[in-house]
Amino acid sequence: MKIAAFLPELLRHIIRKPATVDYPFKKLKVPKDFRGTPFLHPELCIACRACERDCPAEAIEITAISDVEKTFKMVIHNDRCVHCAQCVDSCPTTPKKAMDMDAAFEIADFDRHNLKAEWVYVRAVQKPKAPAAPAAPAAPNTEAPA
Amino acid sequence: MKVTIPIGPQHPALKEPISLRMTVDGEVIKDADLRLGYNHRGLEKLAEQKTWVQNIYLTERICGICSHSHTTCFVQGVEKLMELDPPKRGLYIRTLVAELERVHSHLLWLGVAGHEAGFDSFFMYTWRDREVVMDLLEIISGNRVHYAINTLGGVRRDIDEAQRAKILGSLDTLKKRTEYYLMIGANEPSFVARLSRVGYLSKEDAIALCAVGPTARASGITQDVRKDDPYAVYGETPFEVATADSCDVLGRTVVRVKELLQSYNIIEFLMKNLPNGPISVKAPRRAKPNEVVSRYEAPRGENIHYIRSNGTDKPERLKVRAPTLGNYAATIKMLKNGFIADIPLIFAAIDPCICCAERAVKVVDARSGEERTLRFSELRRMAGRRFEKVSQKRNAVWPF
């Protein structure tokens, strides 16, 4: 039973730099593959709805606009998304995945409508893995991700 | 003279909504009524409407601190249902994240115990050193809290050489700091005065009331699912079950710190003999009709999932029993004859994860009638009469 057992440790720290970071003014670096917000590469998406089916929070919504030109609209409800990156895992497109995760985590907002990200695109045709590099048709994407 | 004190559902000592109604005679608690259900989310009904893959992330959100334990318990059960055999490296990574979570959960608990006892410097220092583990988890799994590293048939992310070295490197700072906190916890007189002989739970009571985890192990029961029913790679890892027999909050603190030291050895063992190879196998979408009981040693105690499948891609029944629920009956027993000042400490001693255990209430109705005359009895009797008048007028607020 030592009186003031914590004293030496406390006194040692009185001149040291505090361990806390001054957050809004100085920010810590986010590690390499941090799971931030999901977003879509519209030119690679084959609209197979695998991500919509596997999303635990039902945050992905794919609607077909017109079957003639095979254009689709995907809405990612970022206010419902739980950032688990399951959509990236279940996305079957090879070699590069259509769904991807960036590192943005400061996405708080006053209006939940600002958290919806929309893409309208023509479905990419998934070339069979022919030896020649498959030239995916340059789909005219009409709206850049929000 | 009895005064009933409502602690909760909103109260600074309780991070989550739970209602404790203490009948108090002066500073001594006569009996306790625990009322839960304030954030019951109907998880078991919801699980029946989601597919196996979606349920992984649902079970992960049962508890914020021990999220990996519920996912692992669930994924192990479903792997048995689907007859999947996850590769060895995947199991090693899964056990590694389990132990890292135990380290961060116990360090968090040490801080909370310090804060409940008013020892804020201890709280600040333990939580500062907990950041080392949180950063490790963030580098491995991409997120500090919900790691989502489990998937059906293994894990989703691999560990490269740099991460392995970083883990081994930060182990000895953690070991040094934990031994320092064990010294402080056992030697700081004002802190020990708040912990020893508080919240006494004898071994017979712990057995009768089915206490789990560190609460039971601090009363001398060596009961640890990692030893009794080894899962993942605990069969091969050398470690001992930490127990104490002082049956009070100090014993639970010692048990948790010993478990921390054991976890460091396990992590070191895992990192040294991490086999190479694939980390997961492909999982089908449906599971044949079957049932399975899956058990897991969470930082707070034993987790049990009973899963039954009916051939579709959704479970027929998912029964989850979180460790805190098992300890509530024991908490009521501990609260009796304690002091008001000890309520937060006794309650924090079982490391309650209230959102996990949305299932328990228990009334102890030992209405001991004797009237203790105290020097301040006159003052308190006046207070008593004021409350009766007060409570009658606003009885809608406190339904006695």
Add this chain to the structure above:
Amino acid sequence: MAVLRTFLYLLVYPGVVFLFVYSTFAEWFDRKVYARLQNRMGPTHTGRWGLLQPIADFVKLMSKEDIVPERADKRLFTLLPIFGLAIVSTAGLLLPVWNFDLAAPGFTSFPGDIVVLLYLLSLPTLIFFLAGWSSTSFFSTIGATRVLTMLFGYEVPLFLSVLSPALLAGSWRLAEIARFYQQKPLLILPTLLGFVIALIAVQAKLERTPFDIPHAETEVVGGTFTEYSGKKLAFFRLMTDVEMVVSAGLLAAVFLGGFPGGALIGFVQFVAKTLFVIFLLSLMRAVTSRIRVDQVVSFAWRCLAPLAVLQLLIVILIKGFLL
């Protein structure tokens, strides 16, 4: 002219304005030291290094809604903070820093002012009890009874340990006690034991961490101040700050040899010595954990009181043989 001097004397320099400003500075100093001891930053963004943080808190509280519980005795509930602040400010006037030379001391230095100061310092405890008692919520009543229970613990050791140096100096006048120890600095050593006891007892009087049981937020929510809000709570917070400055001033005057050296040097001495005492108080606040009410009383009677009597014995022996 004399009226203007007394007016200035009362309100500006040694009086209310200076005391409030200095007590907010003391609170900033306490919070900054406490934070740095815990390896944190402490207040940093309000004013230079966060200096204006206590004032910012005070202004925020003054602008908040002011709720009075329905069953509470409204007049008592409202007057208590004002009484408390008044009592503690008048105690502040008695500190010996203001009368520069003993030949023509101001009107606030008279034989027996240490007794008045101690009495004025024990009144706030009664104010806290009444505050907790008159706001008829469960938690504040428990807080109130705890304030009284603790009072019986630390009051006697505090009085004994503060009065023993006065006994050694042979006078009840703070200015004379201070001058006695300025002339014979060596005699400060035997009273160091009293200084330690007084520090612990003052920590209990100010209800700071080892003894902040009456308003321990994890047990009884806000304790005595649960029902207070808005201006009343701001006044109570200011009152505890001023009480800290006054107690630190008392300890510095009695144990550390007062504040010699005319107006300017006396002022610098006063600031230095009170900040040293406040540093010791926040050190004690960072090192220990909160103990229970029954432990406070048993600790006080089993440990503090005997040491205080021992201190008294030492003083009497020295007075008898050496002087």
Add this chain to the structure above:
Amino acid sequence: MTDSEIIEKAKALLGGRALEVANPTLRRIFITVAPGDLAAAVTALRDHLGFFYLATISGVDDKDDYEILYHFGNKDACLNVRTRIPKAAPRIASITPVIPGAILYERELQDMFGIIVENIPDPRPLVLPEDWPAGNFPLRKDWKFERPVEKIPGGKA
């Protein structure tokens, strides 16, 4: 004690009462018992086989009857005692005299399935709020709950 030893001992202890015994995987034993002699079976298992720790009680809504599983655990295995009660007469005897810790899980059984647990020491609702409409029990298969449409306040639709 390996699984087979436990099974022999359990069969010897329970005699005819053990209707069927299954051992699907290592350290998992399922014993089916008639509802009537549940308490006797639990006492025997607790005293002679050391199954004093009750992990939890799971209720399952199985088309025309309820299946209740009592999960016990000890050093060597996890033993699950299963009983079936018809939906028409959902009654079961409480095992709190044998294992006091079971009070919590029996309360939840009562709330979630509407199974009446006889001579339970404390019949108050466990998890459901006081003003929960009587008569509907969430975990029954026939209890449907349709989620309200999510209305996002403010801004464009």
